[in-house]
Amino acid sequence: MLKALGFDKPKIFPLPKEEITYLDHCFRCMHEALLSDKVDGNFRASGYLYSFFIELSRLAAKGKGSVQIAPAVTKAIAYIDENYMKQPGLESISKAAGVSSQHLCRLFRQTLNCRPMEYITKRKIQAAKMLLAETQKTVDQIAEETGFCDSSYFCKIFKRFESITPSQFRSIEQAL
8 A cells, every 4th residue: 555655665745734634633543543442443543544644645746746865864864773772972973974963953954854863762762663563572671772771761752752651552562
């Protein structure tokens, strides 16, 4: 389905805030359906996910196409993906990207709408979600493996980004 909608390769495209309302609605409804104890929750969530992708595809086609990603941002992302668990500093990331720290921050804001350090945190959460879904490792082990200083901080950051705890996320994933 993703390939049919044109989402088979990573893309960045602008979405005005007023256009994101329905996407947010679909995502929230999907999340609520997954958390519900009803037998049909997974089926309803699947329908909301389908609606989400259809709307995202419509908005992407309506936009002016993909945003060009500066080579420095591509290099920085590759460096972060390889080193996120070591908590790389802004200096080492900008050095790997071949630009100054200030310029890299500016490029990240223009392209990804976040700072490099925030991107690292998002990358860590993404890795943690995969580990929670695919392994039986403890939350402590996952926190350590993804580069968080301790599990309580990991849980706090995970909840800030995902609106649920790591344990709740694992329970939902196992129910699917």
